[in-house]
Amino acid sequence: MPKGITASNDFVIKFANVNGSGSASANELFARAILRIGVPVATRNIFPSNIQGLPTWFEVRVSGKGWLGRRGGVDMMVAMNPQTWDKDVASIDAGGYLFYDSSKPMPESKFRADLNIIGMPLTEICNRTYSDPRQRQLFKNIIYVGALASLLNIDLAVIEQLIRDQYGAKQQLLDSNIKAVHMGHDYAEANLNGMCALDVVKSDGVGDRIFINGNDAAALGCVYGGATVAAWYPITPSTSVAEAFMKHCRKLRVDPDSKKNKFAIIQSEDEISAIGSVIGAGWNGARAFTATSGPGISLMQEFLGLAYFAEIPAVIFDVQRGGPSTGMPTRTQQADLLLCAYASHGDTKHVLLFPEDPRELFEMAAQSFDLAERLQTPIFVMEDLDIGMNDWLCKPLAWDDSRAYDRGKLMSADDLDSGKTFGRYLDVDGDAIPYRTLPGTHPTKGAYFTRGTSRDRFAKYSEEGAVYADNMQRLVRKFETAKKLVPAPVRRNAKEKTRYGVIYFGSTSAAMEEALAALETKGLHLDTLRLRAFPFSDDVIEFVNAHDQVFLIEQNRDAQMRMLLVNECAIDPARFISILHYDGAPITARFITGAIAERLNVNMKSKEAAE
Amino acid sequence: MTYLAKPKFHHPDLPKNALGFTHRDYEGSISTLCAGCGHDSISSAVIQACFELNIEPHRLAKLSGIGCSSKTPDYFLGQSHGFNSVHGRMPSVLTGANLANKEMIYLGVSGDGDSASIGLGQFIHCIRRGVNMLYITENNGVYGLTKGQFSATADRGSKSKAGGTNNDSALDLVGMALQVGATFVARSFSGDKKQVVPLIMAGLSHPGPSFIDIISPCVAFNNHAGSTKSFDYVREHNEAVNRLDFMSPRAPITVEYEPGTVAAVTLHDGSELKLAKLHPDYDPYDRINAMTYMQNRAAAGEVVTGLIYMDPQARDMHAGLNTVDAPLNRLSEKELCPGSAALEKINASLR
Ligand SMILES: Cc1ncc(C[n+]2csc(CCOP(=O)(O)OP(=O)(O)O)c2C)c(N)n1
Ligand code: SF4
Ligand SMILES: [Mg+2]
Numbered sequence: 001m002p003k004g005i006t007a008s009n010d011f012v013i014k015f016a017n018v019n020g021s022g023s024a025s026a027n028e029l030f031a032r033a034i035l036r037i038g039v040p041v042a043t044r045n046i047f048p049s050n051i052q053g054l055p056t057w058f059e060v061r062v063s064g065k066g067w068l069g070r071r072g073g074v075d076m077m078v079a080m081n082p083q084t085w086d087k088d089v090a091s092i093d094a095g096g097y098l099f100y101d102s103s104k105p106m107p108e109s110k111f112r113a114d115l116n117i118i119g120m121p122l123t124e125i126c127n128r129t130y131s132d133p134r135q136r137q138l139f140k141n142i143i144y145v146g147a148l149a150s151l152l153n154i155d156l157a158v159i160e161q162l163i164r165d166q167y168g169a170k171q172q173l174l175d176s177n178i179k180a181v182h183m184g185h186d187y188a189e190a191n192l193n194g195m196c197a198l199d200v201v202k203s204d205g206v207g208d209r210i211f212i213n214g215n216d217a218a219a220l221g222c223v224y225g226g227a228t229v230a231a232w233y234p235i236t237p238s239t240s241v242a243e244a245f246m247k248h249c250r251k252l253r254v255d256p257d258s259k260k261n262k263f264a265i266i267q268s269e270d271e272i273s274a275i276g277s278v279i280g281a282g283w284n285g286a287r288a289f290t291a292t293s294g295p296g297i298s299l300m301q302e303f304l305g306l307a308y309f310a311e312i313p314a315v316i317f318d319v320q321r322g323g324p325s326t327g328m329p330t331r332t333q334q335a336d337l338l339l340c341a342y343a344s345h346g347d348t349k350h351v352l353l354f355p356e357d358p359r360e361l362f363e364m365a366a367q368s369f370d371l372a373e374r375l376q377t378p379i380f381v382m383e384d385l386d387i388g389m390n391d392w393l394c395k396p397l398a399w400d401d402s403r404a405y406d407r408g409k410l411m412s413a414d415d416l417d418s419g420k421t422f423g424r425y426l427d428v429d430g431d432a433i434p435y436r437t438l439p440g441t442h443p444t445k446g447a448y449f450t451r452g453t454s455r456d457r458f459a460k461y462s463e464e465g466a467v468y469a470d471n472m473q474r475l476v477r478k479f480e481t482a483k484k485l486v487p488a489p490v491r492r493n494a495k496e497k498t499r500y501g502v503i504y505f506g507s508t509s510a511a512m513e514e515a516l517a518a519l520e521t522k523g524l525h526l527d528t529l530r531l532r533a534f535p536f537s538d539d540v541i542e543f544v545n546a547h548d549q550v551f552l553i554e555q556n557r558d559a560q561m562r563m564l565l566v567n568e569c570a571i572d573p574a575r576f577i578s579i580l581h582y583d584g585a586p587i588t589a590r591f592i593t594g595a596i597a598e599r600l601n602v603n604m605k606s607k608e609a610a611e
Numbered sequence: 612m613t614y615l616a617k618p619k620f621h622h623p624d625l626p627k628n629a630l631g632f633t634h635r636d637y638e639g640s641i642s643t644l645c646a647g648c649g650h651d652s653i654s655s656a657v658i659q660a661c662f663e664l665n666i667e668p669h670r671l672a673k674l675s676g677i678g679c680s681s682k683t684p685d686y687f688l689g690q691s692h693g694f695n696s697v698h699g700r701m702p703s704v705l706t707g708a709n710l711a712n713k714e715m716i717y718l719g720v721s722g723d724g725d726s727a728s729i730g731l732g733q734f735i736h737c738i739r740r741g742v743n744m745l746y747i748t749e750n751n752g753v754y755g756l757t758k759g760q761f762s763a764t765a766d767r768g769s770k771s772k773a774g775g776t777n778n779d780s781a782l783d784l785v786g787m788a789l790q791v792g793a794t795f796v797a798r799s800f801s802g803d804k805k806q807v808v809p810l811i812m813a814g815l816s817h818p819g820p821s822f823i824d825i826i827s828p829c830v831a832f833n834n835h836a837g838s839t840k841s842f843d844y845v846r847e848h849n850e851a852v853n854r855l856d857f858m859s860p861r862a863p864i865t866v867e868y869e870p871g872t873v874a875a876v877t878l879h880d881g882s883e884l885k886l887a888k889l890h891p892d893y894d895p896y897d898r899i900n901a902m903t904y905m906q907n908r909a910a911a912g913e914v915v916t917g918l919i920y921m922d923p924q925a926r927d928m929h930a931g932l933n934t935v936d937a938p939l940n941r942l943s944e945k946e947l948c949p950g951s952a953a954l955e956k957i958n959a960s961l962r
Binding site for chain 2: 035036208209210211212220223224226228229231252253255258259260261262263264265266268269270272273274275276277278279280281282283284285286288302303306396397398399400401403404405437438439440441442443444447448449450451452453461
């Protein structure tokens with residue numbers, strides 16, 4: 001056997017499975033066991049399709065240092081899918097491990113000489129133990145988790161406890177799962193001992209952090225943020241936002257006395273209808289949202305312009321996936337930035353939020369309803385598949401019980417009775433946000449006719465050019481107000497003074513953290529700015545101007561954030577060096593480090609040559 | 612086009628309804644439609660119906676799409692909130708508005724272009740979802756606002772003003788509404804106010820998805836010989852199956868009945884429908900029969916009008932969603948936010 005990769009709390013193990021074989025829960029059990037031992041993990045689902053029988057992969061990065069981005073490379077492959085065998089075997093790093101089901105003999109040509117091969121007759125063991133075909137299938141997964149525990153030195157008691165937590169009083173399920181884990185463990189102890197030099201060592205790197213996927217966190221943010229109406233149309237990778245909202249509402253939003261729901265969820269006939277209902281509900285004073293992905297946003301364009309112009313609160317979760325067109329539905333990208341920022345015909349601009357992980361997504365989801373009502377406009381929460389559909393280790397979700405919802409500028413019946421002037425599109429206090437009334441507010445005052453065509457400050461129909469322009473200018477001023485209300489960018493200065501900066505946003509955060517540390521060890525220092533929202537505050541311009549060169553990291557082909565920055569902040573495009581990653585897999589620290597180091601070294605070398 | 616404010620002059624002798632409102636209180640801005648447009652008659656029927664129903668104007672929300680017909684909500688109920696949305700998408704906006712506040716009355720106004728072409732999907736889906744509303748199409752067989760192109764409700768063989776012939780078969784909105792579960796379905800003619808007003812009253816009072824297709828001739832583009840949506844054609848081919856009178860408990864109206872059997876139905880809110888049967892064999896409580904009847908009569912070239920179907924036991928979307936009694940838009944953080952203790956439990960389950 002070749003010399004095996006030796007690593008403690010720092011390796012990548014990838015599971016190649018068949019969709020629908022029950023592997024997902026076993027793999028998650030494996031990842032959670034490592035977390036319970038106090039070692040951080042980052043997991044990623046790679047699923048080219050949701051269809052049963054097709055390949056699916058689950059990648060677990062074990063990182064004692066706590067790096068949560070995708071690392072790249074594979075140290076151990078758990079190869080459970082004959083369809084993808086060749087590709088899976090080829091993807092393992094030299095000296096890595098191939099764990100496979102050795103029940104059927106395989107020709108030598110199917111292996112690689114530079115790998116450590118760990119065979120275990122899983123099918124044989126299952127067939128011997130179980131007679132029911134479904135059980136044979138399901139327990140195979142649990143058995144390999146037991147074997148991996150032995151190979152990687154994971155305390156079996158931790159796995160047992162997790163199984164107990166999961167099955168609770170369901171004694172039969174509990175017993176059979178524990179039995180299967182033991183079976184795998186026992187076999188590996190007896191037959192595979194010493195074959196693997198990767199191990200997991202107890203640590204305190206996890207703390208009170210939680211393990212949650214973004215779509216779940218977004219849905220919780222909607223519950224906490226007071227959303228009562230959701231209208232949606234299924235599309236990967238956003239479907240689980242609506243489904244999780246339903247799940248949480250059933251637990252948290254049912255009136256205990258009447259058993260009636262304090263929420264309404266509509267599965268619309270398409271995305272046009274979904275956004276229409278969100279706008280109708282927002283117009284009528286309920287906090288409403290939809291969740292979709294790029295193709296859905298494309299369909300919503302006309303309505304988004306209406307909501308912008310008629311100034312109606314709406315929240316849209318865009319879980320970005322590979323585009324364009326129907327694109328790569330199960331791959332991640334940050335490629336809907338321009339689509340959302342300038343959604344619709346005519347002059348429009350929209351507020352975008354860029355959460356870095358599920359915890360921030362929870363907060364931004366809740367905050368988006370305040371922003372939507374305060375600014376009376378659509379708010380886009382820009383998720384991506386990587387955040388949305390993968391479990392992330394992040395700080396616990398927090399809520400301040402004294403927090404009140406900001407319902408924005410609403411005129412009440414009392415306000416109207418007290419003689420306050422009501423002009424639906426009248427800026428009374430300089431922030432360019434007008435007051436609105438909800439339908440049914442007052443028997444004789446405050447009603448108006450909402451329209452997508454021109455009207456004056458008092459909502460009266462007008463086709464006068466000056467009246468139209470006056471309103472459009474106010475909308476620009478309102479966007480200025482938005483700059484002060486949206487989450488500010490996060491700036492961090494390097495340990496040493498530097499002429500170089502990096503701008504990044506969204507799910508790139510995890511890989512960026514790690515890349516910065518790696519660059520620092522190479523003596524390359526960079527100040528960083530993490531964008532959290534569009535429109536950009538002046539801090540962004542200041543940051544760019546304070547550096548000779550700014551790397552701009554994006555997960556799209558066309559450097560869409562760069563276009564936005566150049567366009568909105570009148571920045572010289574030459575200041576930016578784009579680092580672009582767009583193959584559909586999440587960006588890695590290796591990629592960022594390599595790209596930045598290469599350019600900096602070239603820059604430094606050419607400078608030296610010049611001097 | 613300019614906005615024309617209507618003088619807010621109240622004549623002291625104007626009749627008042629039970630709430631003390633006059634007709635004027637239900638009017639809107641002055642119409643900018645062509646003189647003689649059928650849509651204007653429908654607006655005045657809406658005004659009459661709301662006056663007689665004693666609706667507080669601000670308790671009603673009026674929504675529309677785009678078209679001459681969709682402009683009309685500006686011309687009635689000036690004290691109601693209105694929403695002139697986008698072409699063909701009023702139903703989804705109305706659905707959302709209804710989700711937010713189930714206590715209000717929702718009136719959706721649309722055209723045949725708005726509902727039968729670009730908005731056909733939304734038309735069908737909001738009805739099948741059971742949204743409590745009155746949905747009116749002001750059906751003229753053409754796109755009035757874009758100057759007279761055939762719409763999807765134009766009959767095959769009917770002639771355009773420019774001389775063209777429509778080759779496509781007509782879409783029947785009434786038939787579709789019946790099929791997808793509207794619990795109140797009627798057809799009427801803008802030229803027959805006596806028929807339209809009680810139908811609107813009944814439709815507004817019906818606690819489920821109500822639909823009225825009102826043939827409403829376009830005098831500018833579709834009122835010529837050879838059109839099957841002209842005033843003359845509809846008058847000649849109109850076959851009313853029944854005559855409806857609507858009595859709200861607060862303002863009983865006395866009416867003279869035309870000969871035939873009269874059936875009375877008391878509705879959930881105590882109001883009463885009186886239905887005079889003009890066709891003795893027509894049963895408006897039998898949906899399947901209604902569909903067959905409509906098909907047969909249409910094949911014979913008749914324009915069947917009247918109350919075509921009603922299910923007095925209708926239930927709406929909120930019943931299916933099991934929403935709380937209070938409108939969702941009135942719930943505060945106290946009712947909506949589960950608080951930090953619940954979140955702590957959720958955190959614990961994620962470790
Ligand atoms: C997306 C979109 N496409 C096209 C139009 C142009 N348009 C405006 S009204 C209309 C047809 C209206 O016909 P109908 O609903 O029958 O109303 P009518 O004017 O006949 O009352 C069209 C095609 C539009 N406003 N929006
Ligand atoms: S064009 Fe036709 S539908 Fe439009 S206002 Fe004139 S008559 Fe009415
Ligand atoms: Mg029309």
